[in-house]
Amino acid sequence: MSDILGALGQAWSRLLLYPGGLSAVLMVLIVARLRGIPLATVGPFTLLDLLPSLGVITLLPLTPAAPFAYGLDVPTALLMLLWPSFRRAARERIAPQQMLEWYLPLLIAATALVSVTTTLDLSGLLRWPAEPLRQLCFLLGVLAWIAALPPVTSLQSNLAGACSEVGLLLIGVLPLIAGLNTLPITREIPSLILVPAMLIVAVMAASGACNLSLPARYLLAGIALLVSGFPVR
Amino acid sequence: MLSERKFSHLLYRLLCVATMMIGVGGYWLIQRRPVSIAQGIIVVDGLSCLVLFSAGLLVLTIPVQWRQVWQLLALIGAMTSGHIAGLAGGLLAATALSRRWDHRLAGLALAGGYLGIGGNATSWWITLSGDGLNSVSFVSLLVGAALAVGALDGAMKRVSSFEPLMALTALAALLRLYSVGPWNLGWQFATLLVGSSLALHAAWRAVTAQDAQDTEVWLQRGISSLALIATGCATPAGVVATGLLVLHLSVRQLGQPALGIAPWAGWLLTGAVPGSLGFMAFWSVSAAAMAAGIAVLAMVVWATALCLMLAAGRQISGTPQRRGALAAVISLAAGLATPILVRWMLRPLSDHLQGGLTPYGAIEPWGWAGLLALDAGSHPAATAPGLVLLIMLGLIGALAWVIIRWRERG
Numbered sequence: 001m002s003d004i005l006g007a008l009g010q011a012w013s014r015l016l017l018y019p020g021g022l023s024a025v026l027m028v029l030i031v032a033r034l035r036g037i038p039l040a041t042v043g044p045f046t047l048l049d050l051l052p053s054l055g056v057i058t059l060l061p062l063t064p065a066a067p068f069a070y071g072l073d074v075p076t077a078l079l080m081l082l083w084p085s086f087r088r089a090a091r092e093r094i095a096p097q098q099m100l101e102w103y104l105p106l107l108i109a110a111t112a113l114v115s116v117t118t119t120l121d122l123s124g125l126l127r128w129p130a131e132p133l134r135q136l137c138f139l140l141g142v143l144a145w146i147a148a149l150p151p152v153t154s155l156q157s158n159l160a161g162a163c164s165e166v167g168l169l170l171i172g173v174l175p176l177i178a179g180l181n182t183l184p185i186t187r188e189i190p191s192l193i194l195v196p197a198m199l200i201v202a203v204m205a206a207s208g209a210c211n212l213s214l215p216a217r218y219l220l221a222g223i224a225l226l227v228s229g230f231p232v233r
Numbered sequence: 234m235l236s237e238r239k240f241s242h243l244l245y246r247l248l249c250v251a252t253m254m255i256g257v258g259g260y261w262l263i264q265r266r267p268v269s270i271a272q273g274i275i276v277v278d279g280l281s282c283l284v285l286f287s288a289g290l291l292v293l294t295i296p297v298q299w300r301q302v303w304q305l306l307a308l309i310g311a312m313t314s315g316h317i318a319g320l321a322g323g324l325l326a327a328t329a330l331s332r333r334w335d336h337r338l339a340g341l342a343l344a345g346g347y348l349g350i351g352g353n354a355t356s357w358w359i360t361l362s363g364d365g366l367n368s369v370s371f372v373s374l375l376v377g378a379a380l381a382v383g384a385l386d387g388a389m390k391r392v393s394s395f396e397p398l399m400a401l402t403a404l405a406a407l408l409r410l411y412s413v414g415p416w417n418l419g420w421q422f423a424t425l426l427v428g429s430s431l432a433l434h435a436a437w438r439a440v441t442a443q444d445a446q447d448t449e450v451w452l453q454r455g456i457s458s459l460a461l462i463a464t465g466c467a468t469p470a471g472v473v474a475t476g477l478l479v480l481h482l483s484v485r486q487l488g489q490p491a492l493g494i495a496p497w498a499g500w501l502l503t504g505a506v507p508g509s510l511g512f513m514a515f516w517s518v519s520a521a522a523m524a525a526g527i528a529v530l531a532m533v534v535w536a537t538a539l540c541l542m543l544a545a546g547r548q549i550s551g552t553p554q555r556r557g558a559l560a561a562v563i564s565l566a567a568g569l570a571t572p573i574l575v576r577w578m579l580r581p582l583s584d585h586l587q588g589g590l591t592p593y594g595a596i597e598p599w600g601w602a603g604l605l606a607l608d609a610g611s612h613p614a615a616t617a618p619g620l621v622l623l624i625m626l627g628l629i630g631a632l633a634w635v636i637i638r639w640r641e642r643g
Contacts, residue, residue: 001601004621008628015628047633052507054633055626070602070618075519075535076507079542086505086539090546096440099543104536111532119608120523120531120615225529 004070013066018192020058024166027057027199031169032162034203039159049087049160052080056167061123061174063191073120074110074171081167084160085152101214102151108221109144112137113175115228125174128182133230138175140224145172146202147209147217169202170195176202242297249293252305256285260578267585269315273358276315278412279582283476284312284405286578290483291397301398304330308402312409315359317351320409327402328381335385336399342377343406346370350413360588363414371420374410378403379427382461383454387434395450397486400457404475407464408582411589416467424465429533432458436540440547448548449491455541456482456514462534463518469583470524470594470606474517476579480567481514488560493551498561503545504538508619510568513604515541517596520606520615524594531615569620572598 014020032039056077059068072080079086082103089099116137117124129135146169153165176198180186186194209217259282262268267278288308292301304327311323321344328340347370351357354365381403386393407424410416416424435458439451456478463474481504488494488502504511515538523531567574576598583590592609599605603619 003600004602004624008621008624015625015632020629021632047630047637050633051626051630054629055622058625058629059622070599070621071616072622073520073615073617075516075531075538075615076617076622078535079505079512079539080507082539083505086543086546090543090549093547096437096540096543103539107532107536111529114523114532115528118526118528119613120520120606121613228528 007069011066011068014058014068019060019062019065019170019195020054024054024057024163027166027196028159028163031166031203032159034207035157035162035165037157037159037162046158046160049084049156049158050163052083053160053163053167056080057163057170060167060170061126062170062177062195072122074114074122075120077122077167077171078106078110081164081171082152084158084164085155088156102155105144105148105214105217105221106152108218108225109141109148112141112144112221112224112228115225116141122171122174125171126178128175128178133227135179137224137227137230138179140220140227142172142175143205144217144221144224146205147212147220149206150210150212151217153206165206166199169199169206173198173202241299245297245299245302246293248302249289249305252289252309253286253293254289256282256287256289259285260581263581263585264577273315274319275313276359277313278585279579280405280408280412280586281309281312283479283578283582284401285309287479287483288398288401291401291486294483294486294489300330300332304328304398304402308398308405311402312405317347317354317357317359317362320359320406321345321347321351324402324406328399331396331399333393333396335380336396339377339380339399339403342373342380343403346372346374346377347406349373359409359412366410366414368420371410371416372423374407375420375423375427378407378461379431382431382457383435384427384431386454387431387438393450395453397453397457397482400453400460400482401479404457404460404464404479407461408472408475408586411467411472411586413589415589415591421465421467425462425527425530428458428461428463428465429530429537432462432537433533436537436544439544440540442544445491445548445550448544449489452541452544452548453482453485455537455544456485459515459518459534459537462530463521466521466525466594467589467591468521468525468594469587469590469592470517470521470596472583472586472590473575473579473596474514474521476582477510477514477517477571477574480574481511481564484510484560484564484567487563488557489554490545490548490557490560492557493554494549494557494561495553496549498553498558499549500546501561501564502557503542505542505546506565507617508565508568508603508623510564510571511542513568513571513617513619516615516617517604517606520596520604520617521594524596524606524608524614526593526608569623571604571619572601575604
């Protein structure tokens with residue numbers, strides 16, 4: 001138990017400053033403003049919807065955050081980020097067929113990404129592969145992930161939805177950060193600038209993907225999954 | 234003076250509780266190695282103790298039916314038998330007492346499979362009959378397991394009752410096959426395929442069902458089918474995942490959410506709350522698949538789990554019952570205690586079945602934090618820091634609450 005308390009004690013900057021706390025609130029407010037989401041008062045129920053997404057952002061393996069021994073994996077992060085839309089879907093009994101259309105491309109993209117990393121651990125997304133085919137698959141996986149987000153995030157147009165969107169976009173950005181860190185030019189850019197810059201790129205890409213048709217999303221995710229299945233010597 | 238009816242009910246409950254207690258007590262004896270009694274005719278190992286505990290709990294949760302007690306005793310006989318004839322006889326008796334003909338058929342297939350192994354082998358003792366393993370017997374066992382989980386209901390598109398005790402019988406019968414010997418890749422693939430098809434179908438039926446009782450039936454079928462997938466992984470991680478799913482099924486059966494449940498308790502029993510037993514159980518199947526190197530299966534399992542969680546979330550309604558709240562508290566407590574459960578209750582299970590398992594994946598306690606899935610090279614394949622996550626969420630929530638209050642006063 002002392003190791004957990006020790007880890008939590010050392011993670012105060014993660015909790016208060018970056019990537020959780022202040023920086024998370026800032027990112028959520030910016031995304032909410034871009035999406036035109038009104039900044040309503042946070043009550044107990046909104047807080048209940050906000051908490052899981054904030055928890056995921058706090059525990060993301062982003063540099064230069066303080067190291068934390070107990071990281072998350074993709075399924076857990078997905079579940080926690082989808083919690084607000086999940087609760088709404090259950091409460092309003094949204095048609096499962098509709099839910100499937102929204103979530104399936106995202107799950108296929110996630111499958112493509114974890115197939116490349118061979119681990120469900122989120123930190124695996126920070127390991128940029130050496131083989132060109134794997135790199136292509138990683139990029140396709142990221143594109144498919146970001147393209148799959150608009151229908152999922154449009155389900156919840158409040159602060160909790162914006163918080164989920166930030167978390168999902170940051171997960172999509174992790175492989176891109178890993179890829180950029182291998183380039184000599186971008187390696188010099190401090191992570192505190194690189195992460196928000198990549199987040200803005202991802203927000204713009206997600207906005208651009210709003211007009212994509214459902215078959216296009218499936219096609220992109222399907223190609224990423226197929227490429228991830230090719231064996232690499 | 235107790236009336237005859239009340240005495241009968243009391244005796245029934247006492248028998249169930251005694252079975253559970255014997256199961257728990259058995260764990261103290263079998264931590265290091267299985268206990269063999271009467272020259273190996275009776276063998277008590279991790280699987281026997283898990284079946285004793287879960288079966289006792291499952292029978293305890295249903296209205297008094299003495300038929301179920303005889304089924305329970307037959308199942309215990311099967312799972313503590315060191316001889317194939319005892320195992321087959323026990324399985325046949327447990328299923329023959331069911332009211333459904335497809336369960337009786339499942340029992341015939343399960344018993345037939347084991348008798349086929351015994352007939353082919355040089356010995357009828359379970360641990361010495363590895364040379365009798367053959368594909369015909371395996372297919373018979375798999376068909377029996379699929380029937381007991383409710384494959385026919387799925388194929389015929391009908392909603393009928395679900396007997397969790399039959400599902401437990403089938404899963405235990407399949408797990409016992411690891412005591413006989415290792416499975417070949419084809420058998421594993423077939424089990425994963427059958428389990429995935431059944432799980433996806435059950436999850437979809439659960440999420441599209443309109444009636445709360447129908448949803449619960451498909452939900453429990455989905456959980457049992459996921460356990461079939463975990464069994465097919467043929468790894469210590471898969472065995473641990475099966476154990477956690479059986480425990481989750483028992484706790485859900487105890488809660489009976491379809492009769493009415495409070496939202497907080499209902500969500501705790503869905504498995505959507507990290508740290509609860511349901512979450513740990515669903516996560517462990519996905520982690521077992523990933524540790525075995527099958528990423529696509531891991532995500533298919535997670536998609537199925539998400540459907541099951543959503544179905545369970547849609548089912549939350551009605552007048553809250555006390556048993557639902559009790560089950561929710563047990564689910565949270567057991568979920569946070571999974572490192573202890575895995576170390577004390579489920580590791581003996583995988584250790585004693587080790588002879589038939591492959592080393593491609595293990596689920597280990599992650600200190601007090603939660604669970605960690607390791608692949609064949611002992612690298613982390615998945616992580617579930619249940620307790621840490623809840624503490625972290627509590628801290629963030631407390632912080633946000635303080636800020637909100639401060640803003641309101643300002």
